[in-house]
Amino acid sequence: MQVEMLKPVMDTETGESLPGMAELIRTELCPRVVSIDLKGEYPREFMHKLGAIGGFGAMVAPQFGGTGYGLKNAIRIIEDVSRECVSTGFMVWAQYACAWYLQNSSNLAIRRDVLPLIAKGIVLGGTGQSNAMKSCAAIEDNRLTAKRVDGGYLVNGTLPWVSNIGIDHYFHVGIDVENEPGLLIALVKGDHPGLTLNQNAHFIAMEGTNTFACNFKGVFISNESVVSHPSEFTQFKSRTKAAFILMQMGMGLGLIDACVSMMKRSNKTHGHVNCFLDDQAETIESELLAAREACYRLADKIDAMPDANHERETLALRLAGGEMSLKAANSAMLHLGAKGYLVGNAAQRRVREAYFIAIVTPAIKHLRKELHDIDTGSCACTA
Numbered sequence: 001m002q003v004e005m006l007k008p009v010m011d012t013e014t015g016e017s018l019p020g021m022a023e024l025i026r027t028e029l030c031p032r033v034v035s036i037d038l039k040g041e042y043p044r045e046f047m048h049k050l051g052a053i054g055g056f057g058a059m060v061a062p063q064f065g066g067t068g069y070g071l072k073n074a075i076r077i078i079e080d081v082s083r084e085c086v087s088t089g090f091m092v093w094a095q096y097a098c099a100w101y102l103q104n105s106s107n108l109a110i111r112r113d114v115l116p117l118i119a120k121g122i123v124l125g126g127t128g129q130s131n132a133m134k135s136c137a138a139i140e141d142n143r144l145t146a147k148r149v150d151g152g153y154l155v156n157g158t159l160p161w162v163s164n165i166g167i168d169h170y171f172h173v174g175i176d177v178e179n180e181p182g183l184l185i186a187l188v189k190g191d192h193p194g195l196t197l198n199q200n201a202h203f204i205a206m207e208g209t210n211t212f213a214c215n216f217k218g219v220f221i222s223n224e225s226v227v228s229h230p231s232e233f234t235q236f237k238s239r240t241k242a243a244f245i246l247m248q249m250g251m252g253l254g255l256i257d258a259c260v261s262m263m264k265r266s267n268k269t270h271g272h273v274n275c276f277l278d279d280q281a282e283t284i285e286s287e288l289l290a291a292r293e294a295c296y297r298l299a300d301k302i303d304a305m306p307d308a309n310h311e312r313e314t315l316a317l318r319l320a321g322g323e324m325s326l327k328a329a330n331s332a333m334l335h336l337g338a339k340g341y342l343v344g345n346a347a348q349r350r351v352r353e354a355y356f357i358a359i360v361t362p363a364i365k366h367l368r369k370e371l372h373d374i375d376t377g378s379c380a381c382t383a
């Protein structure tokens with residue numbers, strides 16, 4: 001499989017993750033955060049505008065419409081967005097997760113025709129890989145199954161939740177193929193014949209993420225829509241997994257940073273009593289700085305050595321990110337007190353967002369299982 005190297009950069013002169021990033025967040029995202037949270041507003045315009053300034057391009061080579069700035073830049077962008085809104089940060093991650101699989105596809109037509117649209121945010125997209133990842137870790141069975149037919153595969157099954165999608169969006173899924181080891185990774189569009197998107201669940205914190213249940217009934221996936229065939233799966237997975245997971249750290253780093261700021265602000269008036277709480281702003285801040293440094297360092301290492309095994313280090317860091325998010329949001333809530341209990345206040349939103357970081361695949365329990373499996377040599381990958 002021929003994959004182009006990305007070129008890690010960069011801190012812009014202003015220290016921004018991207019030129020124009022701070023302004024875009026201030027004008028287009030900040031005013032909508034409460035509506036996104038409480039009314040489930042989908043920030044479509046923000047996503048398109050972020051794409052236009054290169055916000056989804058870091059994990060895509062320039063020849064396919066990306067900036068090629070690399071994993072650290074992708075994490076920084078997700079972090080910047082999540083500092084204001086983890087719901088939107090999650091969608092930025094989803095768009096990246098979509099692009100990253102396409103970037104690593106052996107299917108040149110997909111890289112040439114679809115990837116630039118995703119990398120530039122002209123078309124939005126996501127990933128339906130949670131179930132496949134959990135099936136690889138022997139947590140649950142794969143809910144999508146396929147059999148080979150002339151010119152492709154026939155797919156059936158249901159995924160309960162896929163975010164940042166819709167009729168005109170793309171997403172990829174991992175599918176068990178009859179009598180074949182390894183998973184099929186397929187790219188589908190929301191209006192693919194045989195695919196139905198249902199929005200019959202409502203969520204706390206994440207209602208603005210355009211999350212749908214996806215029902216596949218006799219969906220024909222032609223070879224042209226295959227991101228990776230089952231025979232390519234082992235190599236595809238080892239090449240993509242670490243970056244796919246490490247990018248989620250952006251959500252945690254941004255959220256924890258916002259919680260530290262809230263605690264410090266509260267201490268200006270209530271420091272004399274906040275000092276009796278277990279987790280102080282300074283302690284959480286120093287843990288944040290250490291986690292951020294470790295995350296950026298690992299991101300550079302993954303970019304520099306994409307074929308090396310970074311799995312254990314990535315899983316351990318992602319686990320720490322989830323645990324720290326819960327601790328920081330909990331402490332911020334306790335610092336804010338009754339004020340944090342108000343409907344529009346960020347403190348209670350941060351608590352709900354932190355739980356999402358802890359439960360989205362790979363969830364804390366999933367990460368602990370995979371680490372246990374690696375450490376005890378009982379790796380249970382079924383695919």
Ligand SMILES: Cc1cc2nc3c(=O)[nH]c(=O)nc-3n(C[C@H](O)[C@H](O)[C@H](O)COP(=O)(O)OP(=O)(O)OC[C@H]3O[C@@H](n4cnc5c(N)ncnc54)[C@H](O)[C@@H]3O)c2cc1C
Pocket residue numbers: 094126127128129130131139140160161162163164201203206209211359360361363
């Ligand atoms: C708001 C939101 C957005 C998400 N976005 C995505 C996404 O973009 N892509 C993606 O792949 N995954 C997505 N997920 C799924 C997520 O990553 C987890 O895989 C999911 O929350 C289940 O993991 P778990 O650890 O809770 O499962 P476990 O605790 O291991 O098991 C819970 C089981 O119950 C099932 N279950 C529970 N409630 C329902 C229900 N209402 N309908 C059907 N099955 C149910 C689950 O599927 C699972 O099998 C999203 C989840 C949420 C809540």
